[in-house]
Amino acid sequence: MTDLVELDGVEKVFDVRRKTGRWRREKQQVRAVDGISFRVPRGEMVGYIGPNGAGKSTTIKMLTGILTPSAGRLRVAGLDPSRERTRMAQRIGVVFGQRTTLWWDLPLYDSYRLAHRMYRIPDARFRENLDRCVELLDLASLLDVPVRQLSLGQRMRGDIAAALLHDPDVLYLDEPTIGLDVISKAKVRQFLRDLNAERATTILLTTHDLTDIEQLCRRVMVIDHGRLMYDGALTGLHEAGESERTLVVDLERELPPVRAEGARVVKVEGPRQWLAFPASASAAPLVAHIAAEYPLVDLSVREPDIEAVIARMYEGPRVH
Amino acid sequence: MSSRGNSVAKGWRAGLGSRALVSMTGEGAFVRLYGVVAAGGFRRYTTYRVATAAGVFTNTVFGVIVAYTYIALWDQRPNLGGYDQSQALTYVWVSQALLMTVNMFGGGFADELVERIRTGDIAIDLYRPADLQLWWLSADLGRALFHFLGRGAVPLAFGALFFDLALPTTPGTWLAFLLAVLLGVVVSFALRFLVALSAFWLLDGAGVSSLVSIAGLFFSGMLLPLNAFPGLLGEVARALPWSCLLQIPADVLMGHHHGTGLLGAYGFQLGWAALLLGAGRVLQSAAVRRVVVQGG
Numbered sequence: 001m002t003d004l005v006e007l008d009g010v011e012k013v014f015d016v017r018r019k020t021g022r023w024r025r026e027k028q029q030v031r032a033v034d035g036i037s038f039r040v041p042r043g044e045m046v047g048y049i050g051p052n053g054a055g056k057s058t059t060i061k062m063l064t065g066i067l068t069p070s071a072g073r074l075r076v077a078g079l080d081p082s083r084e085r086t087r088m089a090q091r092i093g094v095v096f097g098q099r100t101t102l103w104w105d106l107p108l109y110d111s112y113r114l115a116h117r118m119y120r121i122p123d124a125r126f127r128e129n130l131d132r133c134v135e136l137l138d139l140a141s142l143l144d145v146p147v148r149q150l151s152l153g154q155r156m157r158g159d160i161a162a163a164l165l166h167d168p169d170v171l172y173l174d175e176p177t178i179g180l181d182v183i184s185k186a187k188v189r190q191f192l193r194d195l196n197a198e199r200a201t202t203i204l205l206t207t208h209d210l211t212d213i214e215q216l217c218r219r220v221m222v223i224d225h226g227r228l229m230y231d232g233a234l235t236g237l238h239e240a241g242e243s244e245r246t247l248v249v250d251l252e253r254e255l256p257p258v259r260a261e262g263a264r265v266v267k268v269e270g271p272r273q274w275l276a277f278p279a280s281a282s283a284a285p286l287v288a289h290i291a292a293e294y295p296l297v298d299l300s301v302r303e304p305d306i307e308a309v310i311a312r313m314y315e316g317p318r319v320h
Numbered sequence: 321m322s323s324r325g326n327s328v329a330k331g332w333r334a335g336l337g338s339r340a341l342v343s344m345t346g347e348g349a350f351v352r353l354y355g356v357v358a359a360g361g362f363r364r365y366t367t368y369r370v371a372t373a374a375g376v377f378t379n380t381v382f383g384v385i386v387a388y389t390y391i392a393l394w395d396q397r398p399n400l401g402g403y404d405q406s407q408a409l410t411y412v413w414v415s416q417a418l419l420m421t422v423n424m425f426g427g428g429f430a431d432e433l434v435e436r437i438r439t440g441d442i443a444i445d446l447y448r449p450a451d452l453q454l455w456w457l458s459a460d461l462g463r464a465l466f467h468f469l470g471r472g473a474v475p476l477a478f479g480a481l482f483f484d485l486a487l488p489t490t491p492g493t494w495l496a497f498l499l500a501v502l503l504g505v506v507v508s509f510a511l512r513f514l515v516a517l518s519a520f521w522l523l524d525g526a527g528v529s530s531l532v533s534i535a536g537l538f539f540s541g542m543l544l545p546l547n548a549f550p551g552l553l554g555e556v557a558r559a560l561p562w563s564c565l566l567q568i569p570a571d572v573l574m575g576h577h578h579g580t581g582l583l584g585a586y587g588f589q590l591g592w593a594a595l596l597l598g599a600g601r602v603l604q605s606a607a608v609r610r611v612v613v614q615g616g
Contacts, residue, residue, distance in 0.1 A: 064447045068612050082612055089449035101444050105364035114360065117353040118450055146367065 004170050004202045005040035005063065010072035012058050012226075032058040034226035035072070042169070043200035045192070047213035047234075050223035051314050056206050059223070060172055063204070064094055077169050090119060093163030097175030100155060101162055102147040108158050109143040112165060119166035126165060133161035136191050153184030160188065164195070170202045171195075177209050189215050210310070224314055238279040243304035243312065247275040247283060252295035260289050271297075279304050353450060354458040361462025365470070372470045375420065379475040383416040387483055401548030406486045407574055411545050413479030414570045417472035421464050421501060422508045422565040424540045426533035429460050430512040434529065437519040446608065453600055457509055464505040486574055493575055496582060500569040503589035507564040510596030511536070517600065520607040540565045547571075561592040 012033040020026045033055045040046055050056050061067040062074060065081030065088055074081060077091045094101075102111040116126045134140050137157040142150060150158060156176065163171060173192075177185045193216060195201050205217060213220055213234065220237060222230040230240050237243075247263065250272050257265040258273055263286055267274040277286055283301050290296055365372070390412055394405040403411060418424070433456060436442045445452055479485055488494060515532050522528065537543065539562035546557045546567045557563060568585050571577055577585045 061443065064443075066443050066446045066612060085447065086449045089447055092447075094444075094447060096444070099441050099444055101448075103360055103364065105367055106360055110360055110363065114353075114356050117349065117356045118448060120349045120353075 002042050003039040004042050004077055005038075005204065006073070006075040007039070007059075008037050008073040010036050010059075010062065010069045010074050012055075012062060012067065013070040031226050033062070033069075036223070036226070036228050037072075038221060038228065038231055040202055040204065042202050043196065044219060045196050045203040045205065045217050047217035047220040048204055048206045048223065049208075049210070049213060049220060049310065050229075054223045055226040056223060057174065058226075060094075060174055060204075060206060063172060064092060065089070090166065091169045093166070093168035093171040095156075095159050095163045095171070095173050095176055097156065097173075097178040100147070100159055102155065102158055104148050105146060107144050107146055108139065108150070111147065111158070111162055112143075115162055115165045121166050125167070129165045129167065130161070133164060136194065137161055138187065153180045153187075156180060156184070156188065157191075160191065164201075167199070168201065170204065172204050172206075174206045175208065176205070177207065177212055185209070185211075192216060222310060222313060229313060237309055237313075238304055240313070243279045243309040244276040245279045245283065245304055246302040247277060247286060247290075248300045248302065249273050249275065249290055249294070249296060250298040252297055255294065258290060258294060260286055260293075262286065354454055357450075357455055357458040358462035358465075361459035362466045363462075365463055365466040375471050376474045379416045379419060379471060380478050383413055383475050383479055386416075387412045387479070401545045403545065403547065404486075406484045408545070409479070409483045410485040410487060410574055411570050413476050413483070413485060414573060415542055415566055416479070417468075417476040418501065418504070418566055418569060419542070420467040420471040422504045422540075422569075423460075423464075423512065424508075424536055424542050424565055426512055426515070426529060426536050428463065428512070429456055429509075430516040430529060433513075433516040434519040434526075437516070442611070446611065452608075453513060453597070453604055456513060457506070457597075460509045461502075461505060468501065488573060488575055493573065496577075497569055497573040500572040500585065500589065503586065503593060504565045504569050506593045507561050507589060507596060508536075510593055510600055511561060513600045514596060514603060517603045517607050520610060536562055536565070539563065541567045541570075545570070561596060564589045564592055 010033060014030045014032055016028045016030050017025045018028050048056055062069050063076055063081060065085035068082040076088060079088045081088050112130055139157060139161060142154055147155060177188055192203060196203055205212060218233060220234050221228060230237060254271050257268055262281060263275040263277040265273055266276045387409055390408045394400060394408050480487060515529050518528050539557050539560050546554060546563055549557050568589060572585060
């Protein structure tokens with residue numbers, strides 16, 4: 001399979017001047033991205049997550065060619081982004097949730113007319129893509145509305161359409177669902193799923209909303225302090241994060257905390273008790289043990305919250 | 321590496337079509353793109369109708385005030401700057417008509433560009449497959465056309481109706497005037513583009529921009545025709561780029577430049593336009609390099 005995005009040991013170091021005295025300024029180096037390597041094959045949807053300041057945006061900026069790496073090798077669709085920025089712009093689509101590419105004072109359609117000319121899209125292709133976006137993103141009634149009058153969700157859908165009219169091979173989405181309500185989020189996610197399935201568009205998704213990741217991406221990369229902490233399947237995150245599942249048992253009556261190997265009671269509320277056990281372990285022997293030793297009425301197993309998993313990962317030991 | 325890139329293009333049917341067309345219609349596509357940008361620049365101002373009407377009213381009122389001031393002045397000093405009274409009044413109304421068109425106060429797109437640099441929205445402009453300077457020039461030409469029609473025509477017609485103006489009767493002179501205005505707009509753009517780009521280094525362009533605004537107001541001849549400036553000050557003022565904005569178009573309209581003199585006036589405007597646009601390009605590539613390498 002072809003790798004559309006390739007990073008080998010990519011670094012980005014910024015010089016930051018810091019005031020250390022009245023007149024003195026000290027030059028400091030900040031390693032925003034500190035040796036990241038990964039590959040994204042065509043048609044994959046990848047989540048790229050990390051806390052604020054982890055280096056996500058810096059990575060996206062390097063991938064779009066508006067920042068050059070300080071070291072390492074970077075290719076998008078076979079091109080060196082910062083050297084061949086204009087050529088590469090034809091191959092990528094970018095949506096920044098917090099910024100807009102649309103013409104603020106003008107009707108939405110004017111921005112699409114602009115994209116038509118800017119990306120030199122053949123007329124038939126432009127019509128076809130626009131019709132498709134208008135239909136799937138529910139834009140028909142918005143085309144004549146000035147962008148400044150659109151709601152956040154409408155504007156975001158408008159921005160996504162603007163990024164796709166030229167059939168980009170790679171789509172970067174930076175917080176595409178930020179500030180959207182539940183219905184708008186669902187619309188955007190469904191659209192991205194369809195796009196990925198029909199056009200095999202490679203999608204790199206940056207988000208703080210882990211539901212986006214859970215619903216869209218099979219693969220997730222976690223970045224912190226400019227380093228890749230995890231790269232793999234979403235399910236594998238649990239093991240990497242040493243996450244725990246929770247077994248909730250309802251007993252016949254109030255009893256002292258249950259004793260079972262490989263699990264510990266984290267909460268007791270009347271006859272109900274909560275036991276935590278490693279997510280990688282099977283629940284079966286634990287359930288069998290409790291059923292044999294205690295008057296068990298009911299039970300349920302709760303999967304770990306991915307948010308908690310990642311939070312634990314961020315809090316993990318750091319190299320300074 | 322390039323073979324891998326090619327295989328991507330072949331496999332991706334949809335993308336191939338659009339890329340194949342790029343080489344076919346290079347120049348046409350170029351004109352169309354910046355044509356759309358200019359049209360957008362025009363249209364965005366048409367959406368603010370009340371502001372336009374208020375602006376026209378203001379221009380007209382100021383025109384009347386300045387006109388009576390000039391009448392008083394020219395009564396005392398006939399032929400000041402080589403203008404008779406009706407030429408002086410023509411100058412007043414042309415200056416009101418061109419005030420917004422050539423953006424003598426500065427600001428306009430420059431404030432927007434500075435704001436985009438400050439907030440980082442400039443990143444969006446940079447990953448577009450379009451040239452930053454041409455993009456903003458096109459948008460500003462669209463805006464200028466709107467302001468010429470929307471803010472210029474009414475004050476000039478009002479002045480012509482209620483004052484004795486020395487307006488040309490031959491269409492050729494009007495056409496020559498339009499060309500001079502166009503060149504004035506380009507020079508004005510080039511100046512403000514330079515100022516706006518300084519925000520890449522200063523982050524807050526307000527200081528430079530207000531300094532240049534004041535200089536522009538004075539040296540464009542908005543307060544008094546540059547012809548009336550005495551001695552060395554007048555010579556310097558007439559040699560500066562701001563004289564391209566109002567003084568030259570007004571003189572062309574009043575038929576002060578003929579034949580080679582007219583070509584000389586255009587040449588002067590073109591020279592400044594080329595010099596300032598060139599400086600803008602140099603500064604732009606330095607700014608882009610700074611952002612791209614240092615992260616702004």
